[in-house]
Amino acid sequence: MSHNRFSPKAFTMPLAAFTMAGxxxxxxxSSIRMARRxxxxxxxxxxxxxxxSGLSDGGPGVE
Structure with missing residues (x-):
């Protein structure tokens, strides 16, 4: 009963997890960058x- 620990099936789940995380x-x-922009x-x-409109940048009521 020989199980190969390094079969393609053994890497499928970790590969999918790292891909999703990336x-x-x-x-x-990119969403944060677009929101800031x-x-x-x-x-x-x-x-x-x-x-x-001739208003100052000092806030409301500041002339």
Whole structure:
């Protein structure tokens, strides 16, 4: 009764787990990067709208 410990079946589950972990890592990092980029673009758009309308960046009621 000889069982080969290094058969292709023995590597299937760990390979699938590492692949899923890698994909999750890439997806998470790219999502965070896109969220930061979108937030920065929104801040810049808000500043541009404020400057076009003549408001200061000092907050509400500051002249």
């Amino acid at each position: 994909l999750l890592l890439v997806y998470t990092r 979108n937030a920065q673009m929104e801040r810049e758009a808000l500043r541009a709208r404020k400057s076009r």
